[in-house]
Amino acid sequence: MRQDSPRSSRRARSIGCVCSPSRCPTVRAEPALTGAGPVIAPADRADVPGVIALIGRVYAEYGFVFDPPVEVPDLLAFERHYEPPRGAFFVVRQAGSIVGSVGVERLDGTTAELHRLYLDAPLRGRGTGRGLVEEVLAWCRMSAVARLVLWSDTRFEQAHRLYRRIDFRQTGERTLPNDPNQTREYCFERPV
Template identity: 35%
Template sequence: MSSLPLPPLKGFLEFAVYSAQNSDKDRVMALIESCYQEHGDQIILNGDDSDLLNLEGNYRGRAGEFIIVEDQQQTIVGCHAVVPLDQQFHACTFKRLYLHKSLRGLGLGQALMQWALDWARSQGFQRVEFWSDTRFERAHKFFLKAGFLTENTTRKMDDGIQPYSEFFFWIDL
């Protein structure tokens, strides 16, 4: 169990929500690895996934937050994070929105997104920007439904086991 409990996500009292600690990293990586494997990918700790080695420093240490969602067996089944991008322009980025495959489509992802939007607003952010792997088509529909905008601008990445591209999304709060 993680050490910093947070209020439950609205409508999901059966799940515990915690502020992630470094001691949670192996369980967080297990969730993310399972999501990556759905797309033939894997975690690369010396690449884009290096932030997972120090959850506290890379998130709360940068004035952000990383939350995890545990089921009743204390398995991490979801996570989401927010990190400031530019304090001058009141912008932040969302990272690490992952949900166990068996829980998608039930509203838990929406609750995680609402947590992140509420947290960003409470910290004075006025805009959220992020990039998302082009292979995560279901997630892109989810982002658009949540009010995010995109121009289908892409960037090419080569920090995984295979090259990939990402779409840019944003929302003004």
């Protein structure tokens, strides 16, 4: 549903659909989805400012300090972290804005890490987060990744409920040193 950059060769996915894009009647090229509801689509470097703005909105909602070079250095080096075959990044677009995101980055031959699962508040609890995680899992399967891990701030309780519902298990905890947000994180993982 991107209006500022033509990507007619890109495929987008209606929220909630987890079937193969080549076999799914609800998947259309992005231009056909203009004006539709939220749509999950592959992202690239041009989407980074919109993703940073989204994360800034979520941080503000929680009263967190947001300094992009400190908090999201991976996004500022997008190609190094999210270009194939190392990784992938997906966004949710609605009415020309980025309202959701998720990334995945290969750690080694069989393990990848989920990063940057963020949604604007109105989309939470409506299946959008699950749809984003399903995109990551599909990428992992296509990339022969056997295990997916993630770290999540202990205050993101709604996200933790989602992770548990889709078979992640909590395996650890850490405190980030010298962090202005006094961040403690839980580690979650699951087989792919």
